[in-house]
Amino acid sequence: MIKKFRFFLDPIEGQERWLNNIAKQGYKLESVSQRGCLYTFSKEKDNHYIYTVELVSNRSNEYIDNYIKELNDFGIKCFIKGSNLGQYSFGKFKLRPFIKESKSRVATSKNINRELLILEKSKEKDEDKFEIYTDVEDINQYYSNMVSLFSYFTLIPSLFLLLVLYDLLWKGNYNTLELKIILAIVLFIFTVFWGYKSLYYKKKVQK
Numbered sequence: 001m002i003k004k005f006r007f008f009l010d011p012i013e014g015q016e017r018w019l020n021n022i023a024k025q026g027y028k029l030e031s032v033s034q035r036g037c038l039y040t041f042s043k044e045k046d047n048h049y050i051y052t053v054e055l056v057s058n059r060s061n062e063y064i065d066n067y068i069k070e071l072n073d074f075g076i077k078c079f080i081k082g083s084n085l086g087q088y089s090f091g092k093f094k095l096r097p098f099i100k101e102s103k104s105r106v107a108t109s110k111n112i113n114r115e116l117l118i119l120e121k122s123k124e125k126d127e128d129k130f131e132i133y134t135d136v137e138d139i140n141q142y143y144s145n146m147v148s149l150f151s152y153f154t155l156i157p158s159l160f161l162l163l164v165l166y167d168l169l170w171k172g173n174y175n176t177l178e179l180k181i182i183l184a185i186v187l188f189i190f191t192v193f194w195g196y197k198s199l200y201y202k203k204k205v206q207k
Contacts, residue, residue: 001030007037011116012053012146019051019118029120032079050123052083052130057115058145063112071119079118126153143204150198157190 004022008014019029027041028049056064058143068078120131164184165175 002006002027002040002043004039004040005037008191009198012055015116015118016051016053019053023049023051024125029079029118032081032118048123049120050127050130052119052132054117054119054132055115055145055149056117061114064117068117075121077120079120080114081116081118082114113149114187140205143201146201147198147205148203150194153194154191154198157187157194161187179193 006015006018008018022029022041026044026048028044029039029045029051030042031040032038044204056067059067064080068080071078119130119132133142161184165179168177168180168184
């Protein structure tokens with residue numbers, strides 16, 4: 001068994017690529033912490049696995065449970081994971097403003113940290129991609145949810161970046177200047193990266 005700690009700016013495709021790279025080295029995912037970023041892998045000699053990460057934060061808790069049962073029937077193993085990004089917590093509640101469906105914008109103790117599903121199945125010969133959605137309408141709806149997610153991710157650091165720049169350039173407050181410059185650079189990177197991902201998924205929506 002090996003344990004790895006990993007944080008992702010891109011919790012969907014970034015996490016998916018990383019898991020598949022680990023799998024190519026002959027490892028199988030055994031567990032993942034829902035709240036953190038700790039992954040446990042076991043060494044596999046004969047079996048090879050392929051992974052995909054699906055966003056399910058717009059789904060109800062009941063739907064996710066039934067969906068996992070259906071996938072298990074098809075031999076697909078599911079690991080429930082929180083996105084750990086873009087959430088505001090108030091006690092046992094978390095706000096998820098990026099969700100289009102109003103009933104899913106507030107997560108309770110039942111579905112907190114259930115925003116993502118890591119799906120695992122045995123890899124077929126020459127298989128290099130694990131696709132869940134094949135219907136055009138389902139694909140478009142899924143990518144639309146991704147656009148909303150990353151647009152929201154982009155909004156938060158951009159607002160903080162504006163506050164830092166306002167404090168420096170408008171108010172002329174140069175206290176802890178080096179720290180503010182570093183913070184501005186980090187926020188700028190987050191804003192550009194998540195803004196790019198939002199546009200990336202927007203282009204994937206088929207018209």
